[in-house]
Amino acid sequence: MAKKPRVMIVGGGLAGLAAAMKLAELEVDVDLMSLTPVKRSHSVCAQGGINSVNDQTRQLGDDEWKHFDDTVYGGDFLQHQPPVKEMAYWAPTIIDLMDRLGVTFNRTPEGFLDRRRFGGTLYKRTAFAGATTGQQLLYALDEQVRRWEVAGRIRKFEFWDFLAPILDETGRCRGCVAQDLVSMEIRAFPADFLVLATGGCGLIFGRSTMSMVCTGSAVSRCFQAGAKYGNGEFIQVHPTAIPGADKLRLMSESARGEGGRVWVPRKPHDPRDPRQIPEEERYYFLEERYPEYGNLVPRDIATREIFNVCVNEGLSVDPDRQAVYLDLTHIPRSELDRKLGGILEIYEKFQGVDPREVPMKIFPAVHYSMGGLWVDYERSADGGLVPAHPKNQATNIPGMYAIGECDYQYHGANRLGANSLLSCIFSGLFVAPGLKEQLEHLDSLASEAPATLFESAQRQQQHRHDKLLSQEGGGENPYLLHQQLGDIMTRTATVVRHNDQLREAIDRVLELRDRADRCSLSDTGHWTNQNVVFTKALQDMFPVALTILRGALLRDECRGAHYKPEFELPGLTSDDPAERRRQAEQWVDAFIEKNQKWLKSTIARWDPQQRDVEISYEPVDTSLIPPRPRLYGLVGAETIEEVWRERQQRASEPAGAGAAGRS
Amino acid sequence: MAETHTSSATPESFEVRILRQDGPGQASYWERHRVQYEPQMNVISVLQKIAAQATTADGRSVSPVVWDCNCLEEICGACTMVINGRVRQACSALVDNLLRYENPTEIRLEPMSKFPVIRDLMVDRSRLFRALEKVRAWVPVDGYYDLGPGPRISPKVQEQAYPLSKCMSCGCCLEACPQYTKVELTQEPGESDEAFEARKKAAYDQAFIGAHAISQAMLFNMHPTGKHEAAERLDQLTAPGGIQICGNAQNCVAVCPKEIPLTTSIGRAGRAATLHVLRKWFDG
Numbered sequence: 040m041a042k043k044p045r046v047m048i049v050g051g052g053l054a055g056l057a058a059a060m061k062l063a064e065l066e067v068d069v070d071l072m073s074l075t076p077v078k079r080s081h082s083v084c085a086q087g088g089i090n091s092v093n094d095q096t097r098q099l100g101d102d103e104w105k106h107f108d109d110t111v112y113g114g115d116f117l118q119h120q121p122p123v124k125e126m127a128y129w130a131p132t133i134i135d136l137m138d139r140l141g142v143t144f145n146r147t148p149e150g151f152l153d154r155r156r157f158g159g160t161l162y163k164r165t166a167f168a169g170a171t172t173g174q175q176l177l178y179a180l181d182e183q184v185r186r187w188e189v190a191g192r193i194r195k196f197e198f199w200d201f202l203a204p205i206l207d208e209t210g211r212c213r214g215c216v217a218q219d220l221v222s223m224e225i226r227a228f229p230a231d232f233l234v235l236a237t238g239g240c241g242l243i244f245g246r247s248t249m250s251m252v253c254t255g256s257a258v259s260r261c262f263q264a265g266a267k268y269g270n271g272e273f274i275q276v277h278p279t280a281i282p283g284a285d286k287l288r289l290m291s292e293s294a295r296g297e298g299g300r301v302w303v304p305r306k307p308h309d310p311r312d313p314r315q316i317p318e319e320e321r322y323y324f325l326e327e328r329y330p331e332y333g334n335l336v337p338r339d340i341a342t343r344e345i346f347n348v349c350v351n352e353g354l355s356v357d358p359d360r361q362a363v364y365l366d367l368t369h370i371p372r373s374e375l376d377r378k379l380g381g382i383l384e385i386y387e388k389f390q391g392v393d394p395r396e397v398p399m400k401i402f403p404a405v406h407y408s409m410g411g412l413w414v415d416y417e418r419s420a421d422g423g424l425v426p427a428h429p430k431n432q433a434t435n436i437p438g439m440y441a442i443g444e445c446d447y448q449y450h451g452a453n454r455l456g457a458n459s460l461l462s463c464i465f466s467g468l469f470v471a472p473g474l475k476e477q478l479e480h481l482d483s484l485a486s487e488a489p490a491t492l493f494e495s496a497q498r499q500q501q502h503r504h505d506k507l508l509s510q511e512g513g514g515e516n517p518y519l520l521h522q523q524l525g526d527i528m529t530r531t532a533t534v535v536r537h538n539d540q541l542r543e544a545i546d547r548v549l550e551l552r553d554r555a556d557r558c559s560l561s562d563t564g565h566w567t568n569q570n571v572v573f574t575k576a577l578q579d580m581f582p583v584a585l586t587i588l589r590g591a592l593l594r595d596e597c598r599g600a601h602y603k604p605e606f607e608l609p610g611l612t613s614d615d616p617a618e619r620r621r622q623a624e625q626w627v628d629a630f631i632e633k634n635q636k637w638l639k640s641t642i643a644r645w646d647p648q649q650r651d652v653e654i655s656y657e658p659v660d661t662s663l664i665p666p667r668p669r670l671y672g673l674v675g676a677e678t679i680e681e682v683w684r685e686r687q688q689r690a691s692e693p694a695g696a697g698a699a700g701r702s
Numbered sequence: 703m704a705e706t707h708t709s710s711a712t713p714e715s716f717e718v719r720i721l722r723q724d725g726p727g728q729a730s731y732w733e734r735h736r737v738q739y740e741p742q743m744n745v746i747s748v749l750q751k752i753a754a755q756a757t758t759a760d761g762r763s764v765s766p767v768v769w770d771c772n773c774l775e776e777i778c779g780a781c782t783m784v785i786n787g788r789v790r791q792a793c794s795a796l797v798d799n800l801l802r803y804e805n806p807t808e809i810r811l812e813p814m815s816k817f818p819v820i821r822d823l824m825v826d827r828s829r830l831f832r833a834l835e836k837v838r839a840w841v842p843v844d845g846y847y848d849l850g851p852g853p854r855i856s857p858k859v860q861e862q863a864y865p866l867s868k869c870m871s872c873g874c875c876l877e878a879c880p881q882y883t884k885v886e887l888t889q890e891p892g893e894s895d896e897a898f899e900a901r902k903k904a905a906y907d908q909a910f911i912g913a914h915a916i917s918q919a920m921l922f923n924m925h926p927t928g929k930h931e932a933a934e935r936l937d938q939l940t941a942p943g944g945i946q947i948c949g950n951a952q953n954c955v956a957v958c959p960k961e962i963p964l965t966t967s968i969g970r971a972g973r974a975a976t977l978h979v980l981r982k983w984f985d986g
């Protein structure tokens with residue numbers, strides 16, 4: 040009986056499930072592993088929606104190229120353009136597929152999919168299912184995977200923790216080692232391909248809008264085995280989240296859209312009930328500093344200002360917790376219920392406070408990791424990707440792939456709303472044919488590789504596990520160390536970054552890394568021991584934390600979510616037209632110089648000797664859409680824009696129209 | 703529910719009583735923990751504190767309590783447990799409300815009683831997912847190639863389907879159901895994992911399928927493509943463990959955190975099942 044090849048997918052969020060069902064359709068046997076039952080993966084949390092060009096936007100002048108353009112512009116041009124282009128062109132067919140799978144998208148009266156508008160675009164591209172789009176998409180894929188499970192094509196390993204990839208003597212990945220979270224059995228799984236789909240790493244920041252399993256541990260374990268990590272320093276922070284003792288829950292931007300006002304008491308930590316604080320003792324800092332936009336300044340500015348007022352000016356409304364008021368109490372109840380009902384209920388449910396009566400307390404929160412495992416692609420002649428090519432989504436470790444939020448491929452320096460669900464499903468579907476192609480030409484099967492390879496990998500993990508359970512002394516508490524790591528990361532590596540703080544953070548994180556080696560466990564048992572599982576995840580947070588910090592320290596510029604005030608290109612100061620023009624020329628020179636220096640992917644590699652990361656850089660493929668400045672809200676934007684356009688024109692003339700064939 | 707600041711009325715600390723169990727088949731026991739009060743805690747943050755403390759109210763060092771959670775937004779269904787005697791999600795159970803409206807000094811936590819305990823508050827809900835396999839809770843599409851858009855669906859049908867599609871497989875409806883009784887098997891010595899799995903599935907299939915699965919069957923029977931397998935789903939609903947076991951006690955609908963109209967689904971399923979049986983009988 041000839042053995043058959045198998046693919047192991049780690050992670051059953053949107054990306055992992057999409058890959059699993061597509062591989063099953065291609066008659067590939069799949070093992071699917073997840074910390075939680077896949078139906079409970081983090082993807083259920085997404086509320087807003089998923090983007091694609093559609094028949095209606097098309098007739099308003101939209102097309103796939105514009106979706107592509109919005110995505111790279113939003114990402115500040117840091118992504119390679121061919122994969123993004125391919126994704127944008129696939130997007131309409133992905134929505135069609137999800138529609139066929141039975142996702143309960145909202146409908147128009149005629150029965151078409153309804154769409155809404157999201158940030159970073161002028162078009163209503165976003166399909167949605169009530170306020171639970173992620174849940175609905177995930178369930179549709181979960182159902183298909185269950186169907187294949189019944190058919191015997193997919194085997195699930197739920198409540199398993201991925202511990203390490205297995206590499207043979209040539210460095211090719213031959214499977215992985217994982218641990219059953221119930222019985223604590225550690226087992227080696229031979230696999231002809233390993234696909235990582237393990238999502239984001241928000242827990243490195245302590246609390247975030249992400250779910251409890253988003254520790255980044257699986258990615259870190261591949262990173263420590265030699266996989267490259269790209270653009271680690273790019274972490275998206277959402278301006279308005281509800282601070283909770285356990286989690287920071289998202290508060291939709293529409294609260295400000297409907298007239299919510301952001302303020303803090305002028306007196307630090309004023310103990311009075313907010314409703315008793317008179318108007319003149321309130322500091323409406325957004326309205327004061329941005330009279331034009333007021334509370335509706337763009338996301339990144341809102342995030343920075345709220346952070347600044349609490350952290351640097353010490354005006355948080357709570358003495359021991361960072362928060363500002365988001366106040367809706369001036370708006371009539373009936374109006375609030377009509378316009379914001381569902382959202383306000385979330386606040387009420389988790390805070391036990393009625394936001395129609397008492398100002399909400401909100402603070403920015405870590406929300407998404409743009410960075411992740413470095414993956415490759417094969418560019419096609421028309422600037423998209425070659426389908427079914429083995430290089431698509433391949434990490435630098437042969438045989439190992441990455442998809443979904445845990446890859447670095449699609450969102451550059453900043454992710455647009457409703458684009459992540461898309462990139463997860465796209466990368467999941469797109470990786471499958473490339474694997475299928477290769478499975479047909481394998482020299483040998485992983486399951487036939489020497490048993491010693493798997494035994495020694497298993498033993499290595501068993502050793503780590505046993506050592507943690509038995510080590511005496513030390514006395515470090517993993518939960519407290521995690522809190523400290525989260526505090527440092529949140530303080531220094533989120534909204535505003537300063538080199539001196541980052542340097543100090545690296546020292547402190549290195550210190551915590553060493554202390555984490557000395558954790559003493561309060562549970563040393565051999566059955567469903569969550570204590571040891573968490574401790575391992577904590578230890579594996581440090582390599583990624585260092586990747587974020589070192590990448591941020593080195594990158595002396597502002598780009599997307601990475602903001603270093605010291606290196607900001609300032610707006611124009613002169614009122615004299617000629618001088619202003621000269622300043623604009625200088626600004627553009629500085630912008631071009633900055634791009635020459637910094638428009639490149641940050642690549643981190645793990646140095647096992649130093650137990651630290653090494654950073655290098657790779658060029659970015661910006662061959663399809665030339666990078667241009669993002670000038671939103673900058674003083675002198677019009678003049679700079681003018682200078683920029685003239686230079687672009689001059690540059691394109693002698694070379695001939697490189698833009699031929701584009702709409 | 704307008705809130706005024708009641709900090710003077712809240713205690714400095716409160717007691718948490720937890721029904722623990724070290725593993726399957728072992729005896730359960732109560733353990734008391736004392737937790738410092740903080741504003742805006744929920745049961746998850748209480749359990750996190752207990753994990754960090756690792757000592758009971760009477761000062762004994764104990765291993766941290768085991769429980770299940772992920773989203774902390776009442777959308778993944780993982781953290782379901784019995785809190786002060788009522789089944790619900792730990793993440794959306796706020797300490798302020800529990801102390802104010804239920805018991806001012808103590809919070810009581812128990813695992814769900816209808817599923818085998820793995821350890822402490824963590825239970826094995828695989829039977830719940832098995833029921834979804836049984837009723838073929840999916841749309842039987844031809845495949846995942848680009849075959850154009852799905853069927854057009856009126857907003858009215860969407861509004862009927864959407865609430866059913868929010869079922870997060872939490873199990874509250876099953877915990878509350880008098881007809882849903884625990885099925886717990888233990889692996890025999892020498893029995894392989896696969897054989898044990900198969901034996902469990904067979905046992906699950908004989909027992910009551912549960913309100914959640916009946917509702918999912920109705921969801922897919924409503925879908926223009928899902929409908930193509932309506933008969934197969936009704937076969938399952940009328941097989942042993944099917945809808946005939948439901949005693950119509952309506953406990954399920956009262957506890958569903960997603961307010962899914964379970965009794966409406968059960969009513970519809972009942973009528974469809976009756977017709978289905980008659981039709982099969984006449985068709986021979």
Ligand SMILES: Cc1cc2nc3c(=O)[nH]c(=O)nc-3n(C[C@H](O)[C@H](O)[C@H](O)COP(=O)(O)OP(=O)(O)OC[C@H]3O[C@@H](n4cnc5c(N)ncnc54)[C@H](O)[C@@H]3O)c2cc1C
Binds near residue numbers: 238
């Ligand atoms: C509150 C919130 C709202 C959002 N809203 C939107 C939105 O409206 N639109 C949008 O486009 N995006 C949104 N996003 C982003 C989007 O939800 C995520 O990027 C996306 O769901 C990630 O999917 P994934 O498949 O990559 O991973 P996940 O869904 O995170 O799944 C990861 C999987 O990996 C498994 N795993 C992890 N570690 C291990 C391990 N060590 N061993 C075994 N298994 C492991 C997990 O169990 C899980 O199954 C939102 C994010 C948040 C936090």
Ligand code: SF4
Binds near residue numbers: 878879912950951
């Ligand atoms: S109505 Fe049926 S399913 Fe619901 S609780 Fe009663 S017996 Fe159980």
Ligand code: SF4
Binds near residue numbers: 872875958959961
């Ligand atoms: S029907 Fe309601 S109570 Fe039952 S599993 Fe689904 S969400 Fe939970």
Ligand code: FES
Binds near residue numbers: 770771773781782791
């Ligand atoms: S943790 Fe997901 S429902 Fe409570």
